[in-house]
Amino acid sequence: MSIGIIGSGALxxxxxxxxxxxxxxxxxxxxxxxxxxxxxIAEVGPSIKAGTVEEAASADIVIVAVRWESIEEAxxxxxAWNGRIVVDxxxxxxxxxxxxxxxPTNPLAAYGIKAIDLGDKQSSEILSTYVPGARVVKAFNHLDVNVLPEPEVSGGQRVLFYSGDDAEAKADVSKLINAAGFFAVDLGSLEVGGRLASLPFGSLSATNFIKI
Known part of the structure; x- marks a missing residue:
C-alpha cells in the first residue's frame, strides 16, 4: 500500500x-x-519522497500530521477520498x-499548549467532516513525537495505540505500525479509543509503554 504524509512539522x-x-x-x-x-529528504534517504499535498493525499493510507488549527487549510x-484510509x-x-x-486558567501553559474545547465531540469526529468518504483511523498522536524515530528501546517495542470504526482500515494501519517497528494496540472505536489516547486529557495520552 502507498503511504502519504500531509504535514512536515515535528510529527x-x-x-x-x-x-x-x-x-x-x-x-x-x-x-x-x-x-x-x-x-x-537528504537526511532520511531514498525511501521517502517529497511531493505535493495532492500527491500525498492520493496514497492508499494518508497520515494527517498537521496542527489542529491547520486541519481545514491542509x-x-x-x-475525493473514495474509501481510502486517513490516519488522524x-x-x-x-x-x-x-x-x-x-x-492562570490554563493548566497546560507550562507545556506551551492550551486545550481546545470540542464540546462533546472527539477530534476524529471533527476531522472526518473534512475528508468525506474516507475511512478514518486515529493513530500516531499519543506519544512525544521526538521518540517516534526510535520505536525499539530497552529490549522491546514502543506501544502505539490506534482506533477506528472500520475493521479493514484498522488492520492495514496496524500492519504499518508494526512494520515501522512499533507494537500496535487496538483501542476499539473512534468514540472510545480516540478519547482514551487523545492529548492532552486522554487517560492513555503521553503514556509510553514498552512491549518486551
Whole structure:
C-alpha cells in the first residue's frame, strides 16, 4: 500500500524518519511545496519522497500530521477520498507563542499548549467532516513525537495505540505500525479509543509503554 504524509512539522518529519529506518516508502508533503523538504529528504534517504499535498493525499493510507488549527487549510480542496484510509495524527491543542501572556486558567501553559474545547465531540469526529468518504483511523498522536524515530528501546517495542470504526482500515494501519517497528494496540472505536489516547486529557495520552 502507498503511504502519504500531509504535514512536515515535528510529527510528519519524525514519522518519515521512522519509516525510512525500516525502508518503508512514503511521500511527505507540505503546503510550502516539495522544494522546502530538500534537507529532510537528504537526511532520511531514498525511501521517502517529497511531493505535493495532492500527491500525498492520493496514497492508499494518508497520515494527517498537521496542527489542529491547520486541519481545514491542509485538507480543503483535495480529490475525493473514495474509501481510502486517513490516519488522524492530530490532537485538539493550541500551541502558545513563547511570549504569550500568563493565563492562570490554563493548566497546560507550562507545556506551551492550551486545550481546545470540542464540546462533546472527539477530534476524529471533527476531522472526518473534512475528508468525506474516507475511512478514518486515529493513530500516531499519543506519544512525544521526538521518540517516534526510535520505536525499539530497552529490549522491546514502543506501544502505539490506534482506533477506528472500520475493521479493514484498522488492520492495514496496524500492519504499518508494526512494520515501522512499533507494537500496535487496538483501542476499539473512534468514540472510545480516540478519547482514551487523545492529548492532552486522554487517560492513555503521553503514556509510553514498552512491549518486551
Amino acid at each position: 510528519g518529519s519524525n514519522l518519515a524518519r521512522a519509516f525510512a529506518k525500516k525502508g518503508i516508502s512514503a511521500i511527505i508533503s507540505t503546503r510550502r511545496g516539495p522544494e522546502s523538504l530538500a534537507s529532510l 485538507l480543503i480542496g483535495l480529490p 495524527g492530530t490532537n485538539p491543542v493550541e500551541f502558545l507563542a513563547p511570549d504569550a501572556p500568563e493565563d
